[in-house]
Amino acid sequence: MQNGKDVKESLNKKANYGPDVNLDDYKVGTYTPEITNDIDDVSDDVKKRMVNVGVMPCKTSRSGTIFFIDNGPSYVSSESKDLELLPIREAAKKYDLSEYLWKAVDPGKDKYTSKTYLEDSDGYFIRVKAGKHIKTPVQTCMLLNRNKQMQNLHNIIIVEENASLEVITGCTTGKHAHESLHVGVSETYVKDGGSLKFSMIHNWSQGTHVRPRSGCIVGRNAKFVNNYIILNKVGSVQSYPATYLNGEGASAKYSSICLGHEGSDIDMGCLVELNAPGTSAEIISRSITLGGRMVARGRLVGRAPGVKAHLECRSLVLNDAGLTLAVPELESTVADVEMTHEAAVGKIARDQVEYLMMRGLTEDEAVGMIVRGFLEGGISGLPPELKKDIDDAIAKANLGS
Amino acid sequence: MLKIKDLHVEAGGKEILRGINLEIMDGQTSVLFGPNGSGKSTLLAAIMGLGHCKVTKGNIVYNGVDITNMPIDERARMGIGMMMQRPPNIVGVKLKDLVRVISKDDSVTDRANEFRMDNFLERDINVGFSGGEIKRSELLQLTAQKPKFVLLDEPESGVDLESIDLVGKKVRELLYEDSHCDLGKTVSALVITHTGQILDHIGADRAYILNDGHIKCSGRPTDLLKDIRERGYKECIQCRMVKM
Numbered sequence: 001m002q003n004g005k006d007v008k009e010s011l012n013k014k015a016n017y018g019p020d021v022n023l024d025d026y027k028v029g030t031y032t033p034e035i036t037n038d039i040d041d042v043s044d045d046v047k048k049r050m051v052n053v054g055v056m057p058c059k060t061s062r063s064g065t066i067f068f069i070d071n072g073p074s075y076v077s078s079e080s081k082d083l084e085l086l087p088i089r090e091a092a093k094k095y096d097l098s099e100y101l102w103k104a105v106d107p108g109k110d111k112y113t114s115k116t117y118l119e120d121s122d123g124y125f126i127r128v129k130a131g132k133h134i135k136t137p138v139q140t141c142m143l144l145n146r147n148k149q150m151q152n153l154h155n156i157i158i159v160e161e162n163a164s165l166e167v168i169t170g171c172t173t174g175k176h177a178h179e180s181l182h183v184g185v186s187e188t189y190v191k192d193g194g195s196l197k198f199s200m201i202h203n204w205s206q207g208t209h210v211r212p213r214s215g216c217i218v219g220r221n222a223k224f225v226n227n228y229i230i231l232n233k234v235g236s237v238q239s240y241p242a243t244y245l246n247g248e249g250a251s252a253k254y255s256s257i258c259l260g261h262e263g264s265d266i267d268m269g270c271l272v273e274l275n276a277p278g279t280s281a282e283i284i285s286r287s288i289t290l291g292g293r294m295v296a297r298g299r300l301v302g303r304a305p306g307v308k309a310h311l312e313c314r315s316l317v318l319n320d321a322g323l324t325l326a327v328p329e330l331e332s333t334v335a336d337v338e339m340t341h342e343a344a345v346g347k348i349a350r351d352q353v354e355y356l357m358m359r360g361l362t363e364d365e366a367v368g369m370i371v372r373g374f375l376e377g378g379i380s381g382l383p384p385e386l387k388k389d390i391d392d393a394i395a396k397a398n399l400g401s
Numbered sequence: 402m403l404k405i406k407d408l409h410v411e412a413g414g415k416e417i418l419r420g421i422n423l424e425i426m427d428g429q430t431s432v433l434f435g436p437n438g439s440g441k442s443t444l445l446a447a448i449m450g451l452g453h454c455k456v457t458k459g460n461i462v463y464n465g466v467d468i469t470n471m472p473i474d475e476r477a478r479m480g481i482g483m484m485m486q487r488p489p490n491i492v493g494v495k496l497k498d499l500v501r502v503i504s505k506d507d508s509v510t511d512r513a514n515e516f517r518m519d520n521f522l523e524r525d526i527n528v529g530f531s532g533g534e535i536k537r538s539e540l541l542q543l544t545a546q547k548p549k550f551v552l553l554d555e556p557e558s559g560v561d562l563e564s565i566d567l568v569g570k571k572v573r574e575l576l577y578e579d580s581h582c583d584l585g586k587t588v589s590a591l592v593i594t595h596t597g598q599i600l601d602h603i604g605a606d607r608a609y610i611l612n613d614g615h616i617k618c619s620g621r622p623t624d625l626l627k628d629i630r631e632r633g634y635k636e637c638i639q640c641r642m643v644k645m
Contacts, residue, residue, distance in 0.1 A: 352489050352491050354452055358473055358474075358482075359482075359499065359502075360503050363472070369494055370494060373492065373493025373498075374493045375493070
């Protein structure tokens with residue numbers, strides 16, 4: 001662990017990728033913890049914004065919900081005794097979290113982690129007890145509500161041995177937060193035999209800058225699935241989550257779906273280190289560039305025998321403006337690995353559009369069907385409400401009907 | 402039903418069809434023979450309106466309407482359907498979803514087992530399909546579409562011996578749609594075949610030999626096929642041109 005002084009020196013350290021953000025342009029977000037567990041206390045506007053990022057304002061189909069407005073918790077509800085769901089500041093009072101805090105993410109990594117560390121930011125703490133399987137998803141929602149503010153959150157998820165969990169997290173802005181900054185540090189631990197499916201949906205205002213910083217440590221025969229979706233305009237997103245497959249037989253799958261609108265700068269990467277024998281990883285990225293800057297990075301590092309990993313970056317470019325960049329990287333320090341990648345950047349193939357038109361679909365309908373298939377094909381088991389979001393985004397961006 | 406007059410078509414910057422005249426009557430099945438590269442697939446693609454074919458002269462009239470410059474989907478909605486020889490892969494679009502969208506009869510996906518395609522409904526269209534699976538998928542889609550005029554580009558190519566009967570049966574059902582007893586075909590067709598195997602199932606009315614962008618001769622399908630088999634295209638065309 002670095003000491004506070006070292007971390008403070010990182011306050012001016014730019015991130016490796018993406019446009020730099022001046023932290024001094026933003027006030028630290030308000031911290032007004034007013035926690036309720038009655039969903040009726042949540043305003044209708046906030047509920048509507050929750051739904052837009054896959055978070056349901058009801059308890060029936062979810063095992064638990066935790067909700068942050070700016071930097072403070074505002075709603076917590078847990079429906080399962082096998083699940084602990086609480087703000088991390090409260091968790092730190094109950095437990096010694098030293099083996100989890102800043103162990104999967106380096107606080108001195110860049111200015112964003114440094115700021116979150118120095119602010120001792122609150123966030124969610126989710127833990128599933130060993131051997132327990134949480135049947136319906138836990139949902140978390142981060143609302144950045146005030147303009148020119150910086151939201152700093154620090155989250156921890158622990159899936160204990162042989163337990164399983166699904167988390168849906170939605171991040172969004174309030175109606176007045178036109179130009180704000182979101183920084184979310186997430187540290188995730190999937191212990192031996194555990195399983196975690198984590199889906200993150202972003203829906204920000206078009207002037208928002210977003211810098212998630214995530215690290216995940218996966219144990220023996222444990223499984224981590226990570227999905228990321230951003231379909232609406234945003235100022236910039238730069239993210240490069242890292243997963244460390246440290247236990248033998250561990251696996252990770254990353255999928256992302258991004259629309260790069262004009263004026264948006266999305267730099268989406270992903271690192272998986274395969275550090276133990278027999279580990280496997282898959283990174284699938286599907287993006288569409290509509291005049292913005294769209295970068296898809298992926299890096300797989302094989303450090304043990306018998307690892308298998310595949311990386312796939314596919315981008316559709318729908319007009320001449322903007323930039324599309326696919327950067328797939330493979331690195332190995334041992335001989336016995338099977339690591340592959342493929343990257344494709346291009347327009348929608350005309351013969352595919354004509355094939356569907358031959359069956360009677362209009363050109364618009366054909367393009368819409370291909371784009372929808374291209375995006376949905378990136379994530380298996382996409383929740384139905386997110387399919388609807390994709391349909392809406394396709395219609396809104398005039399990508400066919 | 403279909404009348405083609407002095408049709409010239411370019412593809413890839415080269416003139417492929419050089420003045421095709423052809424008429425297909427209601428309920429008639431016509432067959433196109435011809436060596437590889439003679440322009441058969443280009444003729445079918447031009448009738449369907451596919452973008453890589455550019456009509457430089459002449460016209461195509463379907464049911465009295467000049468469709469020469471009509472978009473593909475409008476032709477499809479007027480009742481023209483096509484079975485492609487090598488259709489494109491459509492990653493992410495499931496066969497089931499396309500069949501449902503184009504289906505004029507909701508039960509077509511339930512009938513996928515008749516085409517031995519029930520295990521393919523959840524698969525991406527044409528991705529990893531074998532030759533025979535592609536043909537059966539095309540036929541399932543056409544059955545959903547219910548065209549009145551079908552263009553079939555080598556329906557038997559790449560199909561194993563066991564599946565050829567199924568493909569033949571499904572093509573036959575497509576052409577005799579809604580027809581009872583011996584009332585004859587209700588759907589017209591233009592079929593490309595090299596082997597003539599498909600003709601055992603559908604019974605063609607008229608055959609043409611296309612070579613070098615021209616229709617060189619026409620006749621009864623069985624006669625033409627016999628001549629081609631016995632003498633090859635070159636001699637067959639020379640002989641028949643003398644007779645014409």
